[in-house]
Amino acid sequence: MDRLIIVSNRLPITIEKRKGKLHFRRSVGGLATGLISFYQLYDSIWIGWCGIPADNIDRKEKNNIEKKLMTDFNNYPIFLSRKDIRMYYYGFSNKTIWPLFHYFTHYAVYNQDFGASYIHVNKSFCNAIMKIAKPDDVIWIHDYHLMLLPMFLREKLPHAKIGFFLHIPFPSFEVFCLLPWRKEILNGLLGADLVGFHTYDYVRHFLSSVRRLLGYEYTLNLVTTANRRVQVDAFPMGIDYERFANAIYNAPVKKEINRIRKKLGNRKLILSVDRLDYTKGIPQRIEAFDLFLEENPEYKEKVTLVMVAVPSRTGVEAYMLLKKEVDELVGRINGKHGTIGWLPVWYLYRSLSFNLLAALYCVADVALVTPLRDG
Known part of the structure; x- marks a missing residue:
């Protein structure tokens, strides 16, 4: 070419x-x-x-x-x-x-x-x-x-x-x-x-x-x-599958996997990774997790939602309001359902290193992807 x-x-x-x-x-x-x-x-x-x-x-x-x-x-x-x-x-x-x-x-x-x-x-x-x-x-x-x-x-x-x-x-x-x-x-x-x-x-x-x-x-x-x-x-766009598939054999990723599993214990992990954007359905998925815990109380302390929200367009008012809404929702659900030894939602408002992201993908039991509209 x-x-x-x-x-x-x-x-x-x-x-x-x-x-x-x-x-x-x-x-x-x-x-x-x-x-x-x-x-x-x-x-x-x-x-x-x-x-x-x-x-x-x-x-x-x-x-x-x-x-x-x-x-x-x-x-x-x-x-x-x-x-x-x-x-x-x-x-x-x-x-x-x-x-x-x-x-x-x-x-x-x-x-x-x-x-x-x-x-x-x-x-x-x-x-x-x-x-x-x-x-x-x-x-x-x-x-x-x-x-x-x-x-x-x-x-x-x-x-x-x-x-x-x-x-x-x-x-x-x-x-x-x-x-x-x-x-x-x-x-x-x-x-x-x-x-x-x-x-x-x-x-x-x-x-x-x-x-x-x-x-x-x-x-x-x-x-x-x-x-x-x-x-x-x-032309549907894919991902670099081999990069992620091979990453779990690398020592730094293995270290992160072990650290996450030790922190989780026997709990299941639901993973959510997105830019903080109103098209991604982030408030809706938090509310859905809240409803899940309400209707299935036997899963309390048995499952954790790890929600990674990468900062995006922080100078646009709609995104500022969205961050405020998400912050409040996470605080509300953790205050409502959390216990001394368990937080329902681990909320990370930042981008993650590739090694940590690959480890989370490896450990996760469920990937929660709920865009309202997306490419």
Whole structure:
């Protein structure tokens, strides 16, 4: 395969500035986790935001970041200002697109300044790609933050090989029509040669919107636009199974397994791992566990719910309110059912190391996965 350029909002490396020093660490986001194994198999370069506001670094630090990311990780950083982060990321991406595409329409905010920032940042990504792209490169764009990017790239690189994959649902026509920028988003995605979704339902929703809003016909998932053809299909995303399956034989993971089992004793473990997001059904699963203990009191002190909630979008009000709700629910159920020697819910509001996560998966008797809507 020719060189692969992966483009996403965030790089798989996150940079933090603490006490005047730059620190580099692996990102824990689902997209980075899902793609990193594939990325490492090929001659690849990854383009995305490095996680630190451009306002926080000077020119020398910026140059050092670029050099280290390219030399050590083959990553090409995009630098976003605080305003970009507020308007494009927290604003349009996560206050407009995210809730609407997950059918939480009451959370969606429609703001012209958000939309203008989204266009501006997508053009910035386009300009960055233009600096490093070669004629035979395959450009693979990811997720809802960059849905205009395929169109901008197509205008500048008419013969480029461009793919796009959406990692969240694509909503029904009726819901999608609530978006004031609906035609712009469709035209943006149709700049790609191949547009991928997780499920055939999302493919059908997209094709329906393309036909009804833009007037383009399609046959066998092949959309015919004014001057091009675009393939649309479903590609369910998996996990790196071998990495998890082999991990339980590693000494650090075995140590964690033994520690967890010693702490649990004979109790059963129900495991819940998610970003703290209103699409994941976290309050509902806590309430379900509460109901389970109420209706089956014989299971008290015999089962523990380990709930890992990874902090997410802490600058968005809906997420702040969700954290408050979850904190209160956990406190209530532990106070209601707990005893001196037993807490019903172990609540971990942080990301976990791979070793600890693999150990929890190994020890768990039940995995509790209850999204209300998900990719």
